[in-house]
Amino acid sequence: MTSGHPAAPSGQITVRKALATDVPHIQRLIAPYVARRILLGKDDVTLYGSIQQFQIAVDPDGTPIGCGALNVFWDDIAEVRTLALDADWLHHGVGHKLLEGLEGDALALGIGRIFCLTFEVDFFTKHGYLEIGESVVSPEVYAELVRSTDEGVAEFLDLARVKPNTLGNTRMLKVLARGEGGLR
Numbered sequence: 628m629t630s631g632h633p634a635a636p637s638g639q640i641t642v643r644k645a646l647a648t649d650v651p652h653i654q655r656l657i658a659p660y661v662a663r664r665i666l667l668g669k670d671d672v673t674l675y676g677s678i679q680q681f682q683i684a685v686d687p688d689g690t691p692i693g694c695g696a697l698n699v700f701w702d703d704i705a706e707v708r709t710l711a712l713d714a715d716w717l718h719h720g721v722g723h724k725l726l727e728g729l730e731g732d733a734l735a736l737g738i739g740r741i742f743c744l745t746f747e748v749d750f751f752t753k754h755g756y757l758e759i760g761e762s763v764v765s766p767e768v769y770a771e772l773v774r775s776t777d778e779g780v781a782e783f784l785d786l787a788r789v790k791p792n793t794l795g796n797t798r799m800l801k802v803l804a805r806g807e808g809g810l811r
């Protein structure tokens with residue numbers, strides 16, 4: 628992580644698809660949040676295997692300063708995960724740019740609903756996410772999702788074994804496409 632103030636306004640920040648060589652940068656960016664139990668830690672092998680899910684924000688020098696991923700759960704629902712900013716760049720609109728990029732990826736995949744599990748309720752509320760309580764998938768889809776070994780899916784389903792990870796987090800959902808917010 629760099630120190631001091633950002634050298635450039637957010638207008639000079641670019642958001643691009645991740646490269647495989649970004650994995651060490653993703654680890655650097657998420658490390659402080661993993662240490663504070665705000666984000667789930669990921670092994671390198673998991674990040675390489677899911678690198679296509681990631682968008683990276685880079686400063687004018689090309690240095691990665693933020694990352695975020697879109698993980699598809701089912702045919703109309705995905706999760707924004709591993710969204711993290713270099714602390715020097717917080718509150719400069721970079722998180723907004725990354726989230727916009729990930730929502731664009733969802734729309735390109737024909738996905739109309741995005742879930743997130745977060746402590747950053749204000750940030751996501753400002754971006755149209757609403758707090759949800761119970762499951763937002765049908766019992767049939769739930770029965771399929773419960774077969775997943777992915778920890779994020781377990782958190783989405785609110786399974787008892789991941790409750791210690793989710794304590795204090797808020798479950799939120801955004802409907803991107805009008806008329807597609809029902810149970811699927």
Ligand SMILES: CC(C)(COP(=O)(O)OP(=O)(O)OC[C@H]1O[C@@H](n2cnc3c(N)ncnc32)[C@H](O)[C@@H]1OP(=O)(O)O)[C@@H](O)C(=O)NCCC(=O)NCCS
Nearest residue numbers: 708709710711712717718719720721722723745747749750
């Ligand atoms: C959530 C997170 C990615 C937001 O990143 P961010 O870049 O600070 O977000 P933004 O700058 O787009 O928006 C944050 C605030 O800055 C404000 N802002 C936007 N552009 C700005 C600018 N140019 N100058 C000053 N403020 C600005 C926004 O209005 C917003 O205001 P708010 O704090 O009152 O809500 C960041 O806080 C983070 O990494 N959190 C830890 C990890 C996490 O919890 N991730 C989410 C779950 S996966």
